[in-house]
Structures are given as C-alpha cells and as structure tokens.
Amino acid sequence: MTIRSSIPTTLASLAVWVGLVSACSPERPPEAQQAPARSIPVDTLTHAAWSRRAVIYEVNVRQYTPEGTLRAIEPHLARLKSLGVDVIWLMPVQPIGRKNRKGVMGSYYSISDYTAINPELGTMADFDSLVAAAHREGLKVLLDWVPNHTAFDHPWITQHRDWYVTRADGTVINARDNEGHDTDWTDVAELNYGNPALRQAMIDAMRWWLEHGHVDGFRCDVAGGVPLDFWMQARAELRKVRPDLFMLAEAEDPRLHAAFDMTYGWELHHLLNDVARGKRSAPALDAYFARQDSVFGRDAYRLYFTSNHDENSWNGSEFERMGANAQPAFVLAATVRGSMPLLYTGQEVSLRKRLRFFEKDTVDWHGPSLAPFYHALFDLKHRHQALANGAEGGDQTTVHTAAGDRVYVFARARGSDVVVVALNFGDAPVSAAYRDLRAPGAFTDWFSRAPVALPAAGTIDIPAHGYRVLVR
Structure with missing residues (x-):
C-alpha cells in the first residue's frame, strides 16, 4: 500500500533503548489503543544467518507473465537465482474481495480469506510447488501479509464485528495508513487490535502459512498501523514454528526493529528521487546517513530501492522519476550501510511503464537488459564483507x-x-x-x-x- 514516510524527529535516545508506544492514531477509539508502554532494547533480534548478505526481489505475480499465475513464475526462478537474488517476496496471493472492489481485478491488498489462494493465481498445490521449487534453487520466500485491514466481504465482518474499528453508528471504517490518517482505501476495512481474539486469529493465520505454505517469513503491509506489542507477540509465537523467521515492515519507525528484521527506507528513496532530478544536492545524503545512525540500531536492516509496486504504479518507473540517474541511484542503494537492496519485477529489463494496479498489465520482458548491471552489484554484495547487512557490514x-x-x-x-x-x-x-x-x-x-x-x-x-x- 502507498504510505507516507514517517521517522520520529526526536529519537536520539533510541540508540540504546526505545519506549513502546502506540502505533495507532489518537483519533482511534480507546479500545483500539495499545497496551501500556514498556522499555525495549534495540538490536536484540537475532537475524537469520542466511540474511546477512541477502538481496531481495519483489514478484508481482499478476503482471509477471501473460498467465498471471503461480505456476508461470516457476520457470523464472533459475534466472532470478543466477541474477544473484537470494529472497523472493510474493505480493499477496489470497482471494480478493468483491465488495467495494477497485477496478476489474481489485487490489492485491483487499483480502477476503487469509488462508486461501486467489483462484486467478492458481491453487494451493501451485503455491506449494512454487515454494518448493524456490527452495530447491536456494531462494527464500517471503509472503506479503496484510494485517491492518481486510476486504469488506471477509467473513470476519459478519462473524466478528468487534474485530473492526467502527463509527458511532456501528459501520466499519475503511483502512487508515501507518500514521492513522484517513485514506482513499475504500475497498478495505480497518481491524481493531484492541481485541485480543483478533490478535490471536491473525497470528494463527500467519502460523498457518509457515506450517502449510512453508514460507520463510513475511513482508508486512502498513506495519506501523498495527500496535508494536502485537508484532512482538507475533514474532515470539511464529519463531516457535520457524526459528529463522524473517520479518520486513512496510514502515520506517525505528521502534519496529524490536520485532522486525528490516524496515523500509522511504526517506532515502524520496531523497534519491530529488538528488537524481537536481532538486537536492548530493551532500544532503550526509545529513540523511547521520540522522539514521542516530536513531537506528547498528544491526537494523533497511530496505533500499529505486522502485517497488507502489512507486511504479503510482509515481512511475525509476526512469520516469530519476531519468538518467537511475543506475547511480541504485548503486548507492545497494552499497550503503544497513542496506538490503530490493529489485522489483521487470527492473532487470528496463521496465519503463507504470503497471496498472487493479487490472491485468503484463510486463514486457523484451526491454533492454540490465541483468549484467544488477548481477555485478549483487555479486559485489555477496563477495565483500564490508557490504554485509546490519552490524556485520563495514563502517561508512x-x-x-x-x-x-x-x-x-x-x-x-x-x-x-x-x-x-x-x-x-x-x-x-x-x-x-x-x-x-x-x-x-x-x-x-x-x-x-x-x-x-x-x-x-x-x-x-x-x-x-x-x-x-x-x-x-
């Protein structure tokens, strides 16, 4: 989902300890507020050994092939491995709601059943086959998880109305973003994390994908819109199933590193857009990195990128936003301290169009190949200890x-x-x-x-x- 960048401006004390505060907006009902604050040490997570020099690739299943299916992804896995990819992140694979649906096919992030497969993408057997094939190639698999909201025709709406945030008249509100702001996400309903039963049901659904889907972790959508103490609980319970669990938060709050291995680097992305276009000077990067060092723990992984599904669909390809500076921008994103670089669907063939979000819009794989460029950078990261992720990497x-x-x-x-x-x-x-x-x-x-x-x-x-x- 598209979000605003949010880094607290007074977080110098987070270098050692942070206070656990609510990720929910004060505008939300009291029952949706978080538990009382307590102190949490930064850098207490143990990252999976396989993640230390990893590179991640986002797969837009719907648009990846003409078929738009899970089965059709399998022939691409060997190519992705040879490109230097270590982790594939699958955009949501669950059924999409029909009530208030946007466009013909709907948003991937409007989920009507957490433990099923969207029939347009295939079957659970197809998902199992894809994950098994990825694992045979030595690739890890992250599933895009949508915990902040469901489709309006998810069964919980009628079965468990109290699992949702409602207005005074009892109607369910549409989802809010990481900062609790109203959105135009009218196809999704806001969940109420003040309800313990909802929390447990969400953890149970995530556990299901570890046990039955054999995924290696989750990329968690609008993670900052969900209370941090829920994420702490979820990580603890899920690691009982998969000790090397990997968690990526679509949010930028340093406090989330108490539960997540990696957070989004939205601020750097927007700064790189401005530097590439000449709106900001390159030395502005020094101020950014100094600020990051003051608020993020040394072992915090950051997801740095020049494109992803939100940026491509809503703001344009890296060529549209960065012009001729798309490649130097990616070099920086792939080599700075803390970075786990992300490559999005089609970037390796110079994808220049905005992929439609709610309709079928297949990638053209015949564009000019940038595979040698990306392979060289990923090989660089794999071979040089100075570029390792987190605290195992070198000073900058x-x-x-x-x-x-x-x-x-x-x-x-x-x-x-x-x-x-x-x-x-x-x-x-x-x-x-x-x-x-x-x-x-x-x-x-x-x-x-x-x-x-x-x-x-x-x-x-x-x-x-x-x-x-x-x-x-």
Whole structure:
C-alpha cells in the first residue's frame, strides 16, 4: 500500500533503548489503543544467518507473465537465482474481495480469506510447488501479509464485528495508513487490535502459512498501523514454528526493529528521487546517513530501492522519476550501510511503464537488459564483507571532494575489506579531486576489473550520470 514516510524527529535516545508506544492514531477509539508502554532494547533480534548478505526481489505475480499465475513464475526462478537474488517476496496471493472492489481485478491488498489462494493465481498445490521449487534453487520466500485491514466481504465482518474499528453508528471504517490518517482505501476495512481474539486469529493465520505454505517469513503491509506489542507477540509465537523467521515492515519507525528484521527506507528513496532530478544536492545524503545512525540500531536492516509496486504504479518507473540517474541511484542503494537492496519485477529489463494496479498489465520482458548491471552489484554484495547487512557490514565514511554538489563519494570498510563508491549525478563527466581517503592503496575497478591506485588524496574519474566502484 502507498504510505507516507514517517521517522520520529526526536529519537536520539533510541540508540540504546526505545519506549513502546502506540502505533495507532489518537483519533482511534480507546479500545483500539495499545497496551501500556514498556522499555525495549534495540538490536536484540537475532537475524537469520542466511540474511546477512541477502538481496531481495519483489514478484508481482499478476503482471509477471501473460498467465498471471503461480505456476508461470516457476520457470523464472533459475534466472532470478543466477541474477544473484537470494529472497523472493510474493505480493499477496489470497482471494480478493468483491465488495467495494477497485477496478476489474481489485487490489492485491483487499483480502477476503487469509488462508486461501486467489483462484486467478492458481491453487494451493501451485503455491506449494512454487515454494518448493524456490527452495530447491536456494531462494527464500517471503509472503506479503496484510494485517491492518481486510476486504469488506471477509467473513470476519459478519462473524466478528468487534474485530473492526467502527463509527458511532456501528459501520466499519475503511483502512487508515501507518500514521492513522484517513485514506482513499475504500475497498478495505480497518481491524481493531484492541481485541485480543483478533490478535490471536491473525497470528494463527500467519502460523498457518509457515506450517502449510512453508514460507520463510513475511513482508508486512502498513506495519506501523498495527500496535508494536502485537508484532512482538507475533514474532515470539511464529519463531516457535520457524526459528529463522524473517520479518520486513512496510514502515520506517525505528521502534519496529524490536520485532522486525528490516524496515523500509522511504526517506532515502524520496531523497534519491530529488538528488537524481537536481532538486537536492548530493551532500544532503550526509545529513540523511547521520540522522539514521542516530536513531537506528547498528544491526537494523533497511530496505533500499529505486522502485517497488507502489512507486511504479503510482509515481512511475525509476526512469520516469530519476531519468538518467537511475543506475547511480541504485548503486548507492545497494552499497550503503544497513542496506538490503530490493529489485522489483521487470527492473532487470528496463521496465519503463507504470503497471496498472487493479487490472491485468503484463510486463514486457523484451526491454533492454540490465541483468549484467544488477548481477555485478549483487555479486559485489555477496563477495565483500564490508557490504554485509546490519552490524556485520563495514563502517561508512564520506570521501570529501571538490567536484561540486552533483558528486557523492563514500567508502565502506570492514577489516582489510574496503569498497569505495563514487557517484556522479551530473550531466558531464568529472575528474573529482578528493582528500582524506582513510584506506589508500591498490584497488580494482569492480565493473572493468582494471587496477586503480587510490592515494589518500587524488582524483577519480566518474562518467556523467555514472558510477565507479573500487574494491580491495
């Protein structure tokens, strides 16, 4: 679902401890409010070992193939593995509600049955086959989970009216976003997490997919619209079934890392859009990373990207938003501290159109291939400890240049492993004079394989709308 970016502005104390406060808006009824606050340490989660250098790929099942089915995804798995993908995230596969439906096919996020398969996508046997095939390829599978709301014709609406947030006249309200704001999501009904029975039913449904669907974890939609203490409870119960459970929150609140391995990097995404278009200067990135370091724990994973299903459908492809700077933007997103990079359906073939959200709109797989570019970056991440996710990755330092406000250079270092990334968002090539490189010496250009000497102070050539990645 489309959300607003939200990072609390006074969270310096979260470097060690955070208070558990309600994720619900004060406008909600008292019964929908969260339990009393208690202190929670940051960085207490144990991430699955397989996640430490992982790359994630979002699969839009409906639009991926002409068939738009789960079975039709299977032939693509070997290609995704060879691209360097480690995790596939499947957009919601459950049946879509018909009441208040948007468009012909409806929103993936308007679910009418949590433990069934949308017949337009196939059967449970097809889902099982896809997950088993993914696991044989060494791929992990995350299922997109929609806990904040259901379709208006979900059976719970009539069976358990008190599981929903209602108006004074008893009617159920449509869903709100991560910050509790009203939305135009008129096809979905807001759930009431003040009800213990609803909480348990939601955990039971998630457990069902671990036990019967054999998924490896969940990407949780509008996660900030659900109380944090629910997520704490859910994680504890679900890890009894799958100890290496992985949880991704579609939200940006640092407090969510008490229950989630990874949160969205919406703020960086929007900043990269602005830097790419020249609306912000590249040095603005320094302020962003300094702020992140002050509010997120060192072992917090962040999902960084240049596209996803929301951005593509509602705001345009990365080429529409970033123009010729789409590739240097992705290089940054894939190499900065904390990042688990995301690739969205079709980006590897330069997908330039906005995929329709409520209708069938198949990806054209005949676009110019960017597979070598993405494969090289994912291979870089897999091979270099400095780029590992979370606390196992290296420190990040800015390399200061005199090349103007369209150039950004930084280094990542963990022990003897050093990666220097130089980006040029400008229209002309530059020979960037730099200083204070903390780990000078002999490097190799990752993309050309040419040897490069980098003294503590010197120059580095960067093409227009381009990048250099130097490794040692």
